[in-house]
Amino acid sequence: MRIVVASSFHYRRGGDSAHFLDLIAALESRGHEVAVFSMQHPLNLPSAWSEYWVPYIEYRGDLRQAERLRAGWRSIHTAESARCMSRLLSDFQPAVVHFHSVQHHLTLGAVEACVSAHTPVVWTLHDYRTVCPATSLLRGTEVCERCANGHFWHGVAGRCKSGELSRSVAAVVESYVTRARGTLGAVDCYVAPSQFLARTVVGMGLPAKRIEVVPNAVFDETMPMAAGHSGGLLYVGRLSAEKGVDCLIRAAAGLPEVPLRIVGDGPGAESLKALALRLGADVVFEGWVDKVGVLARMSAAELLCVPSIWYENCPGVVLEAMVAGLPIVASDLGGLPELLEGGQAGWLAPAGDVGALRCVIRRALDDKARTAQQAARARSRVLLRHDPDRFVSRIEGIYRSLETPNRRS
Numbered sequence: 188m189r190i191v192v193a194s195s196f197h198y199r200r201g202g203d204s205a206h207f208l209d210l211i212a213a214l215e216s217r218g219h220e221v222a223v224f225s226m227q228h229p230l231n232l233p234s235a236w237s238e239y240w241v242p243y244i245e246y247r248g249d250l251r252q253a254e255r256l257r258a259g260w261r262s263i264h265t266a267e268s269a270r271c272m273s274r275l276l277s278d279f280q281p282a283v284v285h286f287h288s289v290q291h292h293l294t295l296g297a298v299e300a301c302v303s304a305h306t307p308v309v310w311t312l313h314d315y316r317t318v319c320p321a322t323s324l325l326r327g328t329e330v331c332e333r334c335a336n337g338h339f340w341h342g343v344a345g346r347c348k349s350g351e352l353s354r355s356v357a358a359v360v361e362s363y364v365t366r367a368r369g370t371l372g373a374v375d376c377y378v379a380p381s382q383f384l385a386r387t388v389v390g391m392g393l394p395a396k397r398i399e400v401v402p403n404a405v406f407d408e409t410m411p412m413a414a415g416h417s418g419g420l421l422y423v424g425r426l427s428a429e430k431g432v433d434c435l436i437r438a439a440a441g442l443p444e445v446p447l448r449i450v451g452d453g454p455g456a457e458s459l460k461a462l463a464l465r466l467g468a469d470v471v472f473e474g475w476v477d478k479v480g481v482l483a484r485m486s487a488a489e490l491l492c493v494p495s496i497w498y499e500n501c502p503g504v505v506l507e508a509m510v511a512g513l514p515i516v517a518s519d520l521g522g523l524p525e526l527l528e529g530g531q532a533g534w535l536a537p538a539g540d541v542g543a544l545r546c547v548i549r550r551a552l553d554d555k556a557r558t559a560q561q562a563a564r565a566r567s568r569v570l571l572r573h574d575p576d577r578f579v580s581r582i583e584g585i586y587r588s589l590e591t592p593n594r595r596s
Contacts, residue, residue, distance in 0.1 A: 426453035
């Protein structure tokens with residue numbers, strides 16, 4: 188089968204781009220012809236398809252007002268993105284196009300080009316962008332669903348995009364224009380990596396004519412088993428407000444005999460370092476570490492902590508810890524309870540509650556028999572439910588179901 192797989196970045200920028208690259212490799216290993224559609228970027232991996240990609244644009248950093256307005260308008264739709272995708276469709280003639288991270292960089296112009304060409308469209312949802320201008324369903328540090336059913340103006344009232352009025356206005360305008368164009372309703376099948384995400388986006392008004400829940404796969408099952416020595420607590424991920432790392436640091440400060448390693452970087456790094464210093468917490472900030480380094484730290488840690496205060500979907504770091512047999516303490520929010528079987532395959536703590544998180548960490552460290560039992564159950568669960576062959580077979584089944592000739596005519 189000829190398949191186009193599309194996402195904004197062609198390097199391992201985050202969980203969504205890693206998933207995108209792993210899917211391409213898995214499809215090619217099964218004999219499919221895969222073309223890649225992405226955006227030009229200095230960090231991209233080499234690709235034979237880069238001549239079709241859209242030009243690079245940056246939305247982060249300190250932009251002048253004129254640049255922000257231009258970037259905001261481009262994030263909604265570009266004729267250039269539609270032209271690039273149309274050229275690829277014409278030359279490659281795929282049976283299906285599978286989108287991942289689309290909006291802002293590739294824009295809906297690429298999706299609309301597929302609809303116009305009568306090419307089936309699959310779209311994997313990695314966040315809540317289709318129903319929330321801020322993408323995270325957070326208003327400050329509060330979980331928020333006020334924009335349900337297209338009431339996107341709440342995103343301006345709450346300055347939900349980076350806490351800035353101009354960015355929030357741009358995001359809200361994008362959401363209204365996207366909904367008005369009807370593109371989201373033209374997608375043939377959405378893929379949600381968790382039941383929670385599927386329920387949430389449909390309940391908030393995503394005009395999906397079909398949505399399939401296909402849990403993300405763990406493509407590397409050769410990870411070293413956690414030894415469970417005296418490595419203490421481990422956090423791996425982005426250092427930003429929605430991840431709840433400040434809550435974890437406060438909890439760890441009350442456990443002076445338990446060290447905490449924080450792996451990752453992000454906009455909150457400096458304030459989190461200052462917080463740890465002020466509280467006298469035994470915290471080591473290691474910055475960004477490659478996958479080999481992350482797995483080495485997992486093999487030494489006692490617990491992986493996932494203190495998120497937003498609706499996590501199906502985070503790859505949790506899946507990797509499950510494969511490694513590393514016990515997990517996570518927030519009881521979003522897709523995390525689903526991954527951990529409601530507490531049968533890991534410990535759950537109330538999101539944002541420092542005292543409760545500290546108590547759960549202490550129980551997990553003290554009740555070693557229960558913690559080990561949970562970790563073993565988590566490993567068995569992830570190897571079955573998130574098996575790569577099972578995952579790719581499910582995706583192939585979706586592709587085949589859309590191969591009806593002249594299905595749009």
